[in-house]
Amino acid sequence: LTSYHVPQGVGDIVMIQSDHTGAVDILSAELETADLLGEQRKAQPPPLAAPTMWTTEKMKEFKAKMGKEKNGRMVVKRGEVVTVRVPTHPEGKCICWEFATDDYDIGFGVYFDWTTVTSTAITVQVSESSDEEDEEEDEEIEGLSPVGDVERGSKSYLRNRYGEITPVYRRNSHREVQAGSHQYPGEGIYLLKFDNSYSLLRNKTLFFHVYYTS
Numbered sequence: 001l002t003s004y005h006v007p008q009g010v011g012d013i014v015m016i017q018s019d020h021t022g023a024v025d026i027l028s029a030e031l032e033t034a035d036l037l038g039e040q041r042k043a044q045p046p047p048l049a050a051p052t053m054w055t056t057e058k059m060k061e062f063k064a065k066m067g068k069e070k071n072g073r074m075v076v077k078r079g080e081v082v083t084v085r086v087p088t089h090p091e092g093k094c095i096c097w098e099f100a101t102d103d104y105d106i107g108f109g110v111y112f113d114w115t116t117v118t119s120t121a122i123t124v125q126v127s128e129s130s131d132e133e134d135e136e137e138d139e140e141i142e143g144l145s146p147v148g149d150v151e152r153g154s155k156s157y158l159r160n161r162y163g164e165i166t167p168v169y170r171r172n173s174h175r176e177v178q179a180g181s182h183q184y185p186g187e188g189i190y191l192l193k194f195d196n197s198y199s200l201l202r203n204k205t206l207f208f209h210v211y212y213t214s
Helices: 029-036 038-042 059-068 130-135
Strands: 013-017 024-028 052-056 073-076 081-087 094-101 106-113 123-127 162-171 177-183 189-195 204-213
Touching (some): 059 094, 059 204, 073 081, 081 204, 094 189, 106 177, 162 189
Antiparallel strands (some): 013 024, 052 177, 073 204, 081 123, 094 177, 094 204, 106 189
16 A cells, blocks of 8 residues: 555545555544544543532541541641542442541542552552652553642542542531542542642641441
8 A cells, every 4th residue: 555644634534545456445534543542442440420428517526536546547747648548348338438637627539549459458648749649650641630639729630540539629627527438339449538738837637537338
């Protein structure tokens, strides 16, 4: 086939005629693009259902209880984002969370990492911003999708294997206990983000409880 280089736009048709047989092949730039993106589209995870979320007014009781737990309390420093990674549990069908803060609000969002679970251990990752946390991942960024970060408008770019359950925005966790649940969509790791990147001066004391139910 003779090779032709033709500028292509959306919907353009390219006709290629064989020097030997005279046969004509018709290529659609739109279809060609679809073919190139075929593998990526196949890799797209299914959409995630919205979580069930509610609040309670039992702040003192909750803080007192979590204050006695080994991992029930942490400090999210000014300018930091803390991500609690919670793998799906083989005996569970639903993840549940509760949290509250002292004196000031905090940003909170939930995401899901469609990945194979090799351990049920809950881990905590701390970064100075959502951007930095994503840069630490080994994978290349796919299909950039900005996540509405709190107040300062910093962006977090999620890759194809990540799904958004609820975006990060500021919660009045200093006034009411923030609680929620989400039914497992499959095997993977929940990413619960506590975002204090918008605060230039204040650390936030966070009381937190996460568990699974069957």
